[in-house]
Amino acid sequence: MTPPGPDRAPGPVPGKGTAAGPGSAPADGLTPDRVKCVVWDLDNTLWDGIAVESPTGALPTPRPWVLEAIGTLAERGVLSSVASRTDPAVLEQLRADPALAERFVAPQAGWQDKSESLRRIADDLGIAVEALLLVDDSPYERAEVAAMLPGVPTLAPEQVPELLAALTAGPVTEDARRRVSRYRAEAVRKEERRRFAGSREEFLHSCRMRLSLGTARDEDLPRVAELATRTHRLNSSGLDLDPGTLRASLADGGTTVLVAELEDRFGDYGMIGTALVERTPGAWTVPLLALSCRIAGRGVSVAFLRWLMDRARDEGAAEFRVVSRPTSANVELRLLFRQAGLRVIGEPGRDRSAPLTLGRPLDGTLPEFPSWLALSGR
Template identity: 45%
Template sequence: MSEAQPVVKCLIWDLDNTLWHGTLVEDGHVEVDDVIRKVIVELDARGVLQAVSSRNDHDEAWVRLEELGLAEYFVLPQINWGPKSESVRRIAERLNFALTTIAFIDDLPTERAEVAYHLPDVRCYPAEQAGALLGLPEFSPPVVTVDARRRRQMYRAGFERDQEREQYQGADEEFLRSLDLEMRIGRARDEEITRVEELTLRTSQMNATGVHYSDAALRALLDDERHDVLVVSMSDRFGPHGAVGVMLIEKTPQVWRIKLLATSCRVVSFGAGAVLLRWLTDAAARAGAHLVADFRRTERNRMMEVAYRFAGFTTTDCACLASFAPPEGTECLHLEPVRQDPPTTMRVIAPDPHVRAREVEWR
């Protein structure tokens, strides 16, 4: 699959004569065949989110999905009489997914054309192709992790979190403290590498270089004393967020080089990227090491550049750091670190700076 065809992160289904046989408003009783049911269940197991965009009465259609035992598989249903392109756009925006990772399936050429005209990056499929979706590379993630299999549940918890946030009367910082957030930064274990690779593939807005590290390349670094492969996970009182970040750091006694920093867009609003950089700055200051970071601009990672700049990183030609010169097309950012205070909005458990195999609370 080419770079222009990333893995689909969300498939949006039409209902009438697509997901089920018949038209609900006319036939009154509609059924889903076993092939479509298998596609829905398997895509969910692969970590592909699924939503609905349908011209129907919302309550009637949703009740039928519940009766069919399928309602639980769909997030953000858009069942209304408006343009489907607007429904697709709303779903993508709510999920914070790039339109290039969204797919739409409908039996009517006119509906597919309307979506394609207004949202040309969305991939559109005719209903008769539904049974073949599982065999297409864009619906076949190269790895399926524990987090992928529970992605729908994690997003649902996220929507509940968002709803409570909207209703919260206090300041944002107070709300974050009310969540009992915990961030864990740990050296990657062998069984976590597939999730780390997935993060480098799926994360675009908060990926400092856009570089994909393969499973084999990451595993080769696990026992390398010069490299730390760190996995970042988060949880709160609503449940686990799962693995939300990855850092690859090359170390010498004098210089730490951040070769990869990527975090999920789902935790941007919690300040996860800033917390990671603050922790790393503090750890480097404790070790007396200079910090340098690889950064390569992509079409979507402006937020990551802002995070680096806000943390105090500036551009350098790395003339005095020849062994850390970044690959062609990549900028070298640097920072002379000073001690940092831990955040007040979350508890951070991270590697002990003195004992490699131990994790301690950042204080």
Template identity: 60%
Template sequence: MSVTEGFDPDGVKCVVWDLDGTLWDEIAVESATDDLPTPRPAALAAIDALAARGVLSSIASRSAPSVLDRLDAVPEVRARFLAPQVSWQDKSESLRRIAKDLGIAVDALVLVDDSPYERAEVEALLPGVRTLAPQDVPALLAAFEGREVTAESRERVRRYRTEETRKAEGERFEGSREEFLRWCDMRLTIGAATADEIPRALELAARTHRLNSSGLTPDRLRELASSDGHELYTARMTDRFGEYGIIGAALVDRTHRTDRGTPAAWSVPLLALSCRVAGRGAAAAFLFRLMERAREAGAEEFRVTLRPTDANLEMRILLRQAGLRRTDDTDTETATGTAAATAADSAVLGRTLQGDLPGSPAWLHVSDREETEA
């Protein structure tokens, strides 16, 4: 059986590499000098190929922490890795820390390690993590062949590096968290998706889990986005450190209309945001601005299709804070294609658009793309 049988490349956000016997041949702590072993060219080439497809790389090595200090002295190698962990702790714990530092789910990691024991330990304690031996890496790369690579994917590693700078500045900042967020000068722009933004919206639908309302498949999203009465919105964000790129996508269904011809409701079969903006208020700001736009268009109600999962608790809390509650309308056909197939695990949450609507966080500047392009 192939090591990648049943493997979903869309679910992989970071490949974690062991060092001794995996990234290089020797054991670093046994080196007679401070020089690190020479990395295997094939391993570096694989890391670069993954980065070109938007897949991050990190390190989990059971070794002396001083090895990481020595790696810092080799910037051309160290620059390939984010949130590296080098210590005597269990590999499973290292992987948990990497996922936390990167703000991604542990199940979005793949471990490459030459030790059957280390792979077994991770498989036992983190059953959602795929583990591979170094000789399996070509099969891993082959699993990504032929898949569309967006501009956002190609920039992902650089943007995570920018996030490391942002995080370091936050740790040095003398003031409250909110004061730091204000200082960052974050700006969110929202508008109808352009043709070149659609691939990134499909990618968000496939790859996001924490901030994903329904898990709508990319194929179904593409189909609905091109159908009458539907529109796809995207959100972009920047701050003083640089561009986040497209961090959110929302599909809006406006087919339900009143006798006056205005939309009776804006229904959102999918709301998905990148985990990179978690904790910054962008998800709330995107949702709240969509609600405002719905009211400006004459809609009387706002609805979101929710499929609760173990991963999207953050999204469920956001929807509740926005005042959305389960409605009696269980027609999820718009979101899924067959209402009967998903009625058991999906719900429609709704709220009136009359009265006061929640406001975006004070530290975030929100505007419509039409305004910024005027």
């Protein structure tokens, strides 16, 4: 698939004679596993021309190659959104078109800066803004985002094939394929919460959440590796895993992979949490605890942590430990560890980004399970 070049006529892609312009990052500089949502500009990106200048008042016809790219992204579990500096009425037209509306989550259109639109999208989706990527034909807009949100990569439309090549290089899990539909279910949850007249806790009880917990099966390992790689906000250590490494660790008998799945009355979240556990006489050590950011604010992280502690104690462990590598993204999880009574073992080194081992005895009071969560075995 070759998109049109900057002059809107078919042309080469960057690296083959076409300059992408200022504010664009080369696609080979991307970190594909960090991209959770591609944000598309509208005018001269999603379609040719400017929507508000349409003589008929109808939206321009989307470029087929862009729709194809959005479909490929969805198959890989990457969301698509919209950020456009235009009349907000254009967004209402887009939402009224089922064929277009179903392709985008949390779209933004208005006269605010693109960087502000990206912040709103990230906040709406509950992901880090650095997990976004902007595709925009305007060098100015790409430069504005690069200046205000330096962690967000930006691409010109003609660079999209390189992005797709990078994203499609690895395996894809069933959870990834269903990610777009799950974010749509999350939008329904948010709208229900907005309308709900009771308290937050009453709403959570009304959701009828069920957390299923157990030992990972072999077919779960690709998703476990995906959680380890793609989650940052609720990731204790950022340990780099792949299914082959996991299988080798499990073969020695001293390592266990435990997982959590979540569902509620709105739908199935799929596998949303994992913990790699090393069992030694007297202690359980968790080198990695990772949860999907989609479950933040639901009490799932504390429930998963409590269940791990219970299981460790049931198997005779006297101490529970977690490896934590402090980052700017995982402050929320580190705060949870502290609230759960986990403290640094030994003297921390001078390198504040180095991993720490946190621990606590298991004979004291453990964190309480949230009352709105029903637990079951897998």
